[in-house]
Amino acid sequence: MTCAADREPTLERRGFLVWVFWTAMALIASSVVTPLVAFFSGPLVQWRSPVRVRIGRVDDLPLDRPQRVEFVVRRRDGWVTESGRRAAWIVRRQSGVTAFDPRCTHLGCAYRWRDATGQFVCPCHNGLYDLDGRVVGGPPPRPLDTYTVMVEDGILYLIPSPQRRTA
Amino acid sequence: MRGIERIVSWLDERLGVRAIGRALFARKIPAGTGWIYTLGSITLFLFVLQLATGTLLATSYAPTPDHAFDSVRYITEEAPIGSFLRGLHVWGATVMVVAVLLHALRTLMTGSYKFPRELTWMSGVLLITLVLGFGFTGYLLPWNQKAYWATQVGTRLAEQVPLLGPAIARLLLGGDELGPQTLTRFYAVHVLVLPAIVVSVIAVHLFMVVRQGISAPPRRGEATAIASDGAEDRQRALAEYARRKEGGKSFYPYTLAKDAVAIFLVLALVALLAWHFAPEVGEIADATETSFNPRPEWYFLWLFQFLKYFPGNLEVLGAVVLPGVGFALLFALPFLDRSRHRHPLDRPFMVAGALGAFALLAGLTIAGARSPLATAYVPMAPTVARGARVFHELHCESCHSVHGRGGTVGPDLAVAIPGHDSEWIRAHFRNPAELLPGSPMPAFGLLDDEIDALVAYVEELRGGGPPSESAPELFGRYCTACHELGGRGGHIGPRLDDIGSSRSRSFLHRYIEDPKSLFTDSRMPSWLAPQGPLSHEQIEDLARFLAAQQGSSARNPPSHSSKKNP
Numbered sequence: 260m261t262c263a264a265d266r267e268p269t270l271e272r273r274g275f276l277v278w279v280f281w282t283a284m285a286l287i288a289s290s291v292v293t294p295l296v297a298f299f300s301g302p303l304v305q306w307r308s309p310v311r312v313r314i315g316r317v318d319d320l321p322l323d324r325p326q327r328v329e330f331v332v333r334r335r336d337g338w339v340t341e342s343g344r345r346a347a348w349i350v351r352r353q354s355g356v357t358a359f360d361p362r363c364t365h366l367g368c369a370y371r372w373r374d375a376t377g378q379f380v381c382p383c384h385n386g387l388y389d390l391d392g393r394v395v396g397g398p399p400p401r402p403l404d405t406y407t408v409m410v411e412d413g414i415l416y417l418i419p420s421p422q423r424r425t426a
Numbered sequence: 427m428r429g430i431e432r433i434v435s436w437l438d439e440r441l442g443v444r445a446i447g448r449a450l451f452a453r454k455i456p457a458g459t460g461w462i463y464t465l466g467s468i469t470l471f472l473f474v475l476q477l478a479t480g481t482l483l484a485t486s487y488a489p490t491p492d493h494a495f496d497s498v499r500y501i502t503e504e505a506p507i508g509s510f511l512r513g514l515h516v517w518g519a520t521v522m523v524v525a526v527l528l529h530a531l532r533t534l535m536t537g538s539y540k541f542p543r544e545l546t547w548m549s550g551v552l553l554i555t556l557v558l559g560f561g562f563t564g565y566l567l568p569w570n571q572k573a574y575w576a577t578q579v580g581t582r583l584a585e586q587v588p589l590l591g592p593a594i595a596r597l598l599l600g601g602d603e604l605g606p607q608t609l610t611r612f613y614a615v616h617v618l619v620l621p622a623i624v625v626s627v628i629a630v631h632l633f634m635v636v637r638q639g640i641s642a643p644p645r646r647g648e649a650t651a652i653a654s655d656g657a658e659d660r661q662r663a664l665a666e667y668a669r670r671k672e673g674g675k676s677f678y679p680y681t682l683a684k685d686a687v688a689i690f691l692v693l694a695l696v697a698l699l700a701w702h703f704a705p706e707v708g709e710i711a712d713a714t715e716t717s718f719n720p721r722p723e724w725y726f727l728w729l730f731q732f733l734k735y736f737p738g739n740l741e742v743l744g745a746v747v748l749p750g751v752g753f754a755l756l757f758a759l760p761f762l763d764r765s766r767h768r769h770p771l772d773r774p775f776m777v778a779g780a781l782g783a784f785a786l787l788a789g790l791t792i793a794g795a796r797s798p799l800a801t802a803y804v805p806m807a808p809t810v811a812r813g814a815r816v817f818h819e820l821h822c823e824s825c826h827s828v829h830g831r832g833g834t835v836g837p838d839l840a841v842a843i844p845g846h847d848s849e850w851i852r853a854h855f856r857n858p859a860e861l862l863p864g865s866p867m868p869a870f871g872l873l874d875d876e877i878d879a880l881v882a883y884v885e886e887l888r889g890g891g892p893p894s895e896s897a898p899e900l901f902g903r904y905c906t907a908c909h910e911l912g913g914r915g916g917h918i919g920p921r922l923d924d925i926g927s928s929r930s931r932s933f934l935h936r937y938i939e940d941p942k943s944l945f946t947d948s949r950m951p952s953w954l955a956p957q958g959p960l961s962h963e964q965i966e967d968l969a970r971f972l973a974a975q976q977g978s979s980a981r982n983p984p985s986h987s988s989k990k991n992p
Contacts, residue, residue, distance in 0.1 A: 276683040283686035287471075287693055291478060294507050294514065298482050301506045312871060313857060331871040337486065338493060338500035342871065 309407075310334050312345075314358075314415040320351040323390065325372045325379070327361070332419050345419050347406055348372070348379070350390055359392055360404035360421040379403070392424075401425060449636070451678035456642035456670045459681065463640065464688035465529035470628065471689045472522035475696070476560075477621060479515040487567070489613035491606050494569035495710040502707050513700025519561060521696050523725045526557050534759075534780045537768030538641035541651045541663060544760035546634040549627055551757045556624050558725065563616035565723050566609065570708030571805075575720030577612070578604055583733075586745040604713075640681075642670040644768035652766055709811050724795065728787045731794030752783075798946055804933040806886070813883025816876050825867070828887060829927050829976065836867060839887050848881050848891075855880055889931050889973030897971035900964060904953065911975065919950065926976040935969035 312330045320326055329346045348359040359379075363370045368383035378395065379388040387396035392403035404421035437443045486505055488497040501508040530550060533539055539547030566577040581604065585595040600607025651663035675681075712718075722730050729749065736744035755762065763776060770777045806814070817823070825835035832838075846854075850861065855877050858867035872880070885891055906915035911922045925934070933944075938960070941948035953960045960968070 273679065276679040280679045280683040280686045283683070283690045287686065287690050290693060290697065291475060294511050295478055295482050297507045298505060298511045299485065301508075304506060310871075310873070313869070331869065333871040333873055333876075335873060338488065338496035340873065340876070 307335065309418045309420060311409075311416050311418055314347075314349065314417055316413055317351065317356060317410055317415045318413060320349060320356070320415070322351055322353070324374075325350045325359075325390070327372075330419075347417060347419065348403075349408075349415070350392075352390075356408050356410065356415060357392070358406040358408045358417045360406060362404075362421075363399060364394075364401050364403060365397070365399040451676070451682075453636065453639065453677050454671050454674040455640050455677050455681045456667075456674040458643040459640060460643075461684065461688060462528075462532050463681075464685050465525055465532055466635075467685040468688055468692050469522060469525040469529050470632075472518055472525055472692070472696075473624065473628065475518045475693070476515060476522065479511055479518060480617065480621075482511055483515055484617060489567070489609050491569060491609055491711070494567065494609060495707075498568040498570075499707045502705065509704045510697075510700050512705050513703070514696060516705040517696050517699040517703070519564065520724070521692065521699075523557060523561065525692070526554055530554060531780070531784060535770050535777065536641065536644050537650075537763075537765075537770075537773070539760045540763070540766075540768060541653055541655075541660060541760075543634070543638055543641060544653065546631060546638065547760050548757055549631045549634070551753070551759075553624065553627055553631065555753065556620060556627065560616065560620050560624075561723055561725060563612040563620065566612045567616065568708065569609065569711045570706075571711055571715065571718050572708055572721065574604065574711030574713070575718055576722045576726075577608070579720050579722065579730075580726075581608075583729075583745045586742045588742065588746075639667065639671050641768075642667060644770070644772075646769050646771060648768065649766040650768055652764060653761065654764075655766075707808070709805055710815065724791065727794035728790035731790040731797065734797075804930070804936050804944070806930070807882065807932065809879050809882040810886045812876075813879035813881070813886075816872075816880050817883055820870055839884055848885060851881050851884060852877055886931060889926060889970045891970060893967050893971035893974065897967045900960075900968055901971060904959065905968075908950075922972060922975055924976060926973045929973070931969045931973035934972050935966055938965045938968055 310332055312332060314328055314330065325348045327346060327348055329344060331342055332345045333340060333342045335341075346361045348361055350357045350359070361369055363381040363383065363386050365381065365384060365386050368381050370379045370381040370386065370388070372378075373380045377390065379392070381387075381397065381399070385397045386394070386399040388399070388403055389395050392405065394400075394402060402424045404423055406420070407418040407422065409416050434443065483501060486497060486501050486508070488494055498512075501512055503509070505511075533547065533550065562577075562580060566573045581595050581598045584598055585591040587594055596602070598608070598611070599605075600611045650666075651659040721727075729745070732748075733741060733744045765773050765776065767773050805811075823832035825833040827833060827838045830838065854861050855870075855872055857869050858865040859869070901911065905911075905922075908916045908918035909920065909922050910917060929937075937944050937950075939954045939962075940952050941950040942952070952958050954965060955961055
C-alpha cells in the first residue's frame with residue numbers, strides 16, 4: 260500500500276489540489292471584494308456637476324450699486340432632489356459682474372448694503388466690506404466669498420457654491 | 427513563514443487552534459463524494475455573497491415609500507457599479523434558491539437524512555423556509571409595481587390562515603394596509619432578523635456536518651439503521667460509517683479544492699447573469715393603478731398557479747393547508763421514512779415520490795410563468811414615468827389639468843400645446859416668462875434631466891409627438907371599415923373619438939401591432955408586416971394620431987399650423 264511508487268503521484272496530486280484551492284479562493288475573494296469596494300468608494304469618484312442658476316439680463320442690473328437677488332436652487336443629493344430658496348449680492352461694475360455669498364465671513368450673519376456709506380454692513384459685529392467685498396472694518400477674517408458667474412447672450416448665470424478668497 | 431508559525435504557536439498555546447484546525451480541515455471525507463456534494467458549500471458561499479452585497483446595498487437604500495424606489499433607481503442607474511452590485515444580489519438570490527433546493531434533492535436522493543443525521547436534515551428544511559422568507563421580504567424593498575402587488579397578494583394569502591389569519595396579516599403589514607410600516611418591517615426582517623437567525627441555524631447545521639461527518643455515498647443493497655432500531659444496530663451503522671470515513675481523504679485540500687472550483691464557477695455564472703441581465707427598476711408602486719398584473723418572484727410561481735385550482739372557500743386549502751402539510755412532511759421525513767436503505771434504486775417509491783413532487787412544483791412554476799396576463803398592460807416608458815412623478819412632486823396639477831382633471835390657471839396639457847415642438851416646451855420649462863412674457867408660471871430651477879422627463883411626459887400626454895400629415899388618410903384607408911371617428915366609419919369595433927383619453931400612445935401602438943398580446947379575445951387582426959400591411963413607422967403614426975383623439979376638446983384632426991399660445 261505505501262510503497263514509494265504509490266505515494267509519489269498522491270503527493271503530486273495533493274500539491275496540485277492545494278494550488279487549485281488557493282487559486283480559486285483568491286479569484287473568488289477578489290471578484291467579490293472588487294465590486295464591493297468600488298461601490299463603497301463611489302463618493303471618491305462621483306462628482307456632481309454644479310447647478311447653474313439663471314439670474315436675468317445683465318443690462319437690467321444697476322451699475323456700481325449692489326443688488327440682492329433671490330433664486331431657487333434645485334439640487335440633487337444621491338436619490339433626493341430638493342428645492343431651496345437662496346440669495347446672492349450682485350455687483351455690476353464696468354470691469355464685470357461679481358456675485359457675493361450673502362453671509363458674512365465672520366460668523367455667517369446676513370449682511371446688507373448701506374447706501375449712505377457705500378459699504379456692506381454686517382449687523383452682528385459690525386463687519387464692514389467695500390463694493391469689491393474687501394474687509395474695511397470689524398472682525399471678518401477674509402473678504403466676502405464669491406460665486407462663479409458667467410454671462411451668455413446677455414443673460415447672467417451663477418453657480419451658488421461659495422468660493423473663498425484670501426485677504 | 428517563521429513569523430506565521432510563531433503567531434500560530436502563540437494562539438495554539440492559548441486557544442488550541444491547531445486541534446480546531448485539524449478537526450475542521452484534516453477530518454476525513456468518505457471516498458466517492460462527487461461534484462453533487464459541493465451543493466452545500468455553494469449554497470453557503472451564495473449566502474455569504476448575499477450578506478456582502480446586501481450590506482453594501484444598504485448603504486444607499488432608504489426604506490421609506492417616498493425614497494425607496496428612488497434610492498434603488500439611484501443604485502441601479504447612477505451609483506458606480508451599482509447595477510452590477512444589485513444584479514449580484516438579485517441573481518445571487520435566484521441561484522441560491524436553486525442551489526439550496528438541489529442540495530436538498532441530493533440529500534433526499536442519497537438518503538443522507540437518515541440516522542444519525544435527522545437533525546441536520548431538519549435544520550436544513552428550516553433553512554429553506556428562511557431562504558424563502560428572505561425572498562418574500564426582499565422582493566418588496568425596490569418598492570416598484572411588481573414588489574408592491576406581489577406583497578399585496580402575499581400578505582392577503584396570510585389572511586387565509588384559519589383563526590389567526592387576520593392577526594398575521596396585520597402583523598406583516600404593520601397596520602391595515604400595505605404602506606410605510608410594511609416597508610420598514612420587511613426591511614428590518616430582511617436585513618436584521620433573518621440574517622441573525624439564518625447565521626445561527628447555519629452554524630448549528632455546519633456543526634452537525636462536521637461532528638457527524640459527510641454521509642458516505644450510498645451503496646446498492648447496503649442497509650443502515652433507523653431511529654427505532656436497537657442500540658446494537660445503531661452502533662453497527664456508526665462503526666461502518668467510521669470505517670468508510672477512515673478510508674477517505676482529508677477534507678483539505680481534496681474536498682475543498684472541488685468546492686472552491688464549483689463555487690468559482692457558480693460565482694462566474696451569477697456575475698454573468700448580473701452583467702447581462704441587469705435588474706430592472708420598474709415603475710414606482712402605485713396603489714391606484716388597476717391594470718397592473720401582479721406576479722410573484724419565480725420561486726413562488728408554483729403557489730400562484732396552485733391557488734388557481736382552489737376556488738372560493740377552498741382557497742385556504744391551497745394557500746395554507748397543503749403547502750403547510752408539505753413542509754411538515756418534509757421536516758419530519760427522517761421519522762416517517764422507515765426504510766433502512768439509502769441507495770436510490772433500493773427505495774424506488776421514495777425516489778419516485780420525491781421526483782414526482784419536484785416535477786409537480788416545476789410544472790406548476792412553468793404553468794404559472796406561461797399563464798396569460800389577465801389585463802392588458804403596457805408600462806410607461808421610464809422617462810415618461812419620471813416626468814409624471816416630477817409633475818406631481820411640483821404640484822403642477824394645482825394649475826394645469828390633464829384630461830380635464832386639475833387646476834385651470836394654466837392650460838390643459840393634453841390638448842393645449844399643439845404647434846410647439848419639444849424644444850419650445852424645454853425652453854419654456856427652463857424660464858416660463860421668457861417665451862411667454864407675463865406668464866404666471868414660476869421658474870422652478872429644474873435640473874436638466876427633470877426637464878427631459880417633463881418634456882417626455884407632456885409629449886406622451888399629447889400622443890407622443892405630432893402624427894404626420896398622412897395619418898388621417900392612413901386611418902381612413904385601413905381603420906374606418908370597422909371603427910367610427912368623427913361621425914364616419916363602421917361599427918364592428920369601438921368608436922375612437924375619445925380613445926386618447928383612456929389609452930396611451932404606447933398602448934395603442936402595441937395594440938395595433940399585436941392585438942392578441944393585450945386582449946386574447948380581440949377580433950382585430952395584427953396590422954404589422956408581414957401579417958398586416960403596415961410598417962412599424964406607420965403604426966407609430968397611427969398610434970400618435972389616435973392618442974391625440976381626446977374627446978370634443980381634442981384637436982381633430984390635429985393640425986401643425988395652429989400657433990395658439992398655451
